[in-house]
Each structure stands twice: as C-alpha cells, then as structure tokens.
Amino acid sequence: MALFRFGRKPTTDTSATPAGESTAAEAVSADTAAEGARSGGGLLDRLRAGLAKTARVLNTDVRDLFKREGRLVDEEFLEELRATLIRTDMGPAAAEAIVVDVRERLRARVVDPEIVIDSIRRQLLGRLEQTGAAVAMATSGPTVILVTGVNGSGKTTSIAKLARLFTRDGKRVVLGAGDTFRAAAVEQLSMWAGRLGAEIVRGDPGCDPASVAHRAVARAIEGSFDVCIIDTAGRLQTQSNLMQELSKIRRVIAKQIPDAPHEVLLVIDATAGQNALSQAKGFKEAAGCTGIVLAKLDGSARGGVIVPVTEQFGLPVKFVGLGETADDLEVFSPERFVVALLEGALAPAS
Ligand SMILES: Nc1nc2c(ncn2[C@@H]2O[C@H](COP(=O)(O)OP(=O)(O)OP(=O)(O)O)[C@@H](O)[C@H]2O)c(=O)[nH]1
Ligand SMILES: [Mg+2]
Numbered sequence: 001m002a003l004f005r006f007g008r009k010p011t012t013d014t015s016a017t018p019a020g021e022s023t024a025a026e027a028v029s030a031d032t033a034a035e036g037a038r039s040g041g042g043l044l045d046r047l048r049a050g051l052a053k054t055a056r057v058l059n060t061d062v063r064d065l066f067k068r069e070g071r072l073v074d075e076e077f078l079e080e081l082r083a084t085l086i087r088t089d090m091g092p093a094a095a096e097a098i099v100v101d102v103r104e105r106l107r108a109r110v111v112d113p114e115i116v117i118d119s120i121r122r123q124l125l126g127r128l129e130q131t132g133a134a135v136a137m138a139t140s141g142p143t144v145i146l147v148t149g150v151n152g153s154g155k156t157t158s159i160a161k162l163a164r165l166f167t168r169d170g171k172r173v174v175l176g177a178g179d180t181f182r183a184a185a186v187e188q189l190s191m192w193a194g195r196l197g198a199e200i201v202r203g204d205p206g207c208d209p210a211s212v213a214h215r216a217v218a219r220a221i222e223g224s225f226d227v228c229i230i231d232t233a234g235r236l237q238t239q240s241n242l243m244q245e246l247s248k249i250r251r252v253i254a255k256q257i258p259d260a261p262h263e264v265l266l267v268i269d270a271t272a273g274q275n276a277l278s279q280a281k282g283f284k285e286a287a288g289c290t291g292i293v294l295a296k297l298d299g300s301a302r303g304g305v306i307v308p309v310t311e312q313f314g315l316p317v318k319f320v321g322l323g324e325t326a327d328d329l330e331v332f333s334p335e336r337f338v339v340a341l342l343e344g345a346l347a348p349a350s
Pocket of ligand 1: 149150151152153154155156157158179185232233234235295296297298299320321322323324328
C-alpha cells in the first residue's frame with residue numbers, strides 16, 4: 001500500500017520541476033522505500049501482536065462458542081455470537097449484520113467455527129473498505145500535517161511515529177510544538193524531536209499556538225523541509241473557543257501555503273471504545289479533518305471500534321497506533337487488519 005499520495009495541487013505553482021517528472025519519481029520511491037523497509041512479514045507480525053487482545057475475543061472466544069466439534073446454529077448460539085462480537089466494540093450494526101448473515105445461511109445446521117469466522121471476515125472487509133488512505137503530499141514544497149484530537153488520545157506520540165515514518169523514508173521533518181497549554185507538552189515533543197533527529201519549532205508556554213504554527217511552517221519553507229507536523233493541545237468539540245483556535249491555526253498555515261494543511265489528522269484512542277466516538281464527534285467538521293489515526297489499538301480488546309469509527313466519521317483511517325515507541329505505527333490496510341485479526345482462526349486447532 002502506498003504511504004504517500006500527492007495531494008491537491010497549488011494552481012499557481014511556478015517553481016515545480018517539469019510536469020509530473022519529479023513527483024512521479026518521488027511517489028514511486030516513497031512507496032517502494034516504505035514498503036520495502038518494513039515488509040518481509042514483520043509488518044503483519046507486528047500488527048498481529050498489536051491486535052492480540054481484540055483477536056483473542058474474535059478468535060478464541062468465537063471458537064469457544066464451539067465447545068464440541070460443531071455447533072447447531074440456533075437462536076441461543078446466535079445470541080452468544082452477538083454478545084461476543086459486541087465485546088469488540090464493532091457496534092450493533094456490524095454485529096447484527098454478521099448474526100443475520102450466519103442465521104440466513106446456516107440456521108438449523110451444525111457448523112464449524114471457520115464458517116462463522118468467514119462471515120465475520122467478509123463483514124469486516126466490506127465495512128472497512130475505504131479509499132484515500134495514503135497521506136496527501138504537497139506537489140511541491142513542504143507537506144503540512146496538523147494533528148488534533150481530545151485530551152490524551154495519543155496526538156504527540158502519533159506525531160513522533162509519523163516523523164519516524166517520514167525520516168525513515170529520507171524525508172526531512174520539522175515539528176511545531178503547537179500545544180502551548182502545558183510546558184510538559186513542549187518538553188515531550190522536544191524529547192521526541194531529539195531522539196528522531198527532527199527539528200522542532202517551539203514557543204513560550206502559554207503563547208498563541210497559531211504563532212508557533214506560523215513559525216513552524218515558515219521554517220519548513222525556508223529550510224526546504226519535506227514535512228511539517230504540528231501538534232495541538234487536546235480539546236473537546238464543545239469548547240468553541242478552542243475549536244476557533246484550530247481554525248486560526250489553519251488560517252495562518254494557509255496564508256503561507258495556500259493548499260495547506262494537506263492533512264488534518266484526528267487521533268482517536270481505541271481503548272476508549274464507543275466513548276471515543278462521542279468525544280470526537282463534530283471534530284471532522286469543526287477542524288476540517290481529512291483522516292484518522294486510531295491510536296492504542298494494542299492496549300485494547302475493543303479494536304472492533306475501527307468499524308464504527310470508519311462509518312461514523314466518514315473519514316479514512318490512515319494509520320493505526322500499536323504501542324508507545326516511535327516504531328509502533330502502521331499504515332492502515334483493511335486486508336492486513338482483518339488477516340491479523342482472524343487468520344489465527346483459520347489455522348488448524350492444535
Ligand atoms: N499502548 C499505547 N499507548 C499509546 C499509544 N499512543 C499513545 N500512547 C500513550 O498514551 C499516552 C498519551 O499519549 P500522548 O501522545 O501524550 O497523547 P496526547 O493526545 O498528545 O495528550 P495531550 O497532549 O495531553 O492531549 C502516553 O502515555 C502514550 O505513551 C499507542 O498506540 N499504544
Ligand atoms: Mg500531546
């Protein structure tokens with residue numbers, strides 16, 4: 001899967017190299033470098049490890065419904081299946097669709113777990129289908145990514161992880177410490193910048209985050225950086241002053257690069273399950289979000305929440321967070337995700 005895609009083109013760009021040449025080359029190199037460096041089985045293994053808790057519910061617990069060799073598909077079984085599915089936080093609609101599918105196809109038959117797991121797989125894949133998962137990159141000049149979300153959702157850590165992905169791909173990254181609310185937040189991002197070899201633009205505690213964003217983008221332009229990632233303080237959509245602050249940040253960015261920010265990522269905490277959904281409601285509109293980072297999937301047995309997240313926000317899940325280190329971020333691929341969740345169930349029982 002492509003890590004990067006080239007985004008909205010600035011119509012007045014005169015500095016770009018001749019039509020499409022460098023961008024196409026860069027796109028290919030970005031894809032191959034990103035995939036090549038991180039594939040070879042490791043990618044799926046890490047995803048599998050990160051999703052272990054949710055997989056346990058979907059694999060082991062669904063299998064456990066089949067204590068004997070096969071089981072009769074009756075209403076009692078279907079209710080047990082529904083309850084197990086609901087525990088992953090995939091939401092009542094997805095759970096119901098699976099139950100209906102199993103009932104319609106298998107009612108009054110004695111079946112093996114695999115046939116039920118297959119129904120889960122098809123439903124999940126159908127619901128997680130999405131387009132535009134790659135990061136929208138600027139056609140020329142720095143790509144600006146603004147990162148938003150509620151308190152503690154994993155924004156700053158996800159920025160570190162994104163910076164790692166980009167630097168590993170040979171891109172130069174500058175970070176903007178736009179969470180000026182707490183001094184510790186600036187220190188946290190500075191620590192990551194130091195570790196990752198990324199530059200950081202910071203302001204005094206309490207200063208206007210828009211001024212930090214402005215300076216970070218200015219530095220990205222002047223220093224010919226490839227990517228500028230801007231942190232923001234956690235907020236709720238109901239805090240209208242803080243949502244306006246986000247609009248101001250967007251405005252100062254766009255003043256310098258008209259089609260920026262190229263991405264506004266909403267970071268959602270998977271451990272908060274359905275609760276995370278209601279907290280982040282309205283963010284898409286208020287902050288103009290373009291994609292989701294679903295963080296902390298590793299700490300959660302509620303990884304099924306990715307289904308309602310995709311459906312309710314109408315935004316692609318671009319990345320999933322699978323741990324606390326800078327390496328624990330994966331480009332989201334529905335196929336890989338579903339394989340990591342369910343493939344264990346296909347292996348012969350030992
Ligand atoms: N297990 C796990 N922990 C994570 C992940 N992402 C973030 N965390 C942890 O979650 C906590 C909060 O992460 P931050 O990145 O500081 O969250 P934030 O949204 O920037 O928080 P505020 O700036 O306070 O709003 C930290 O302890 C992180 O280490 C993840 O994918 N998996
Ligand atoms: Mg933070």
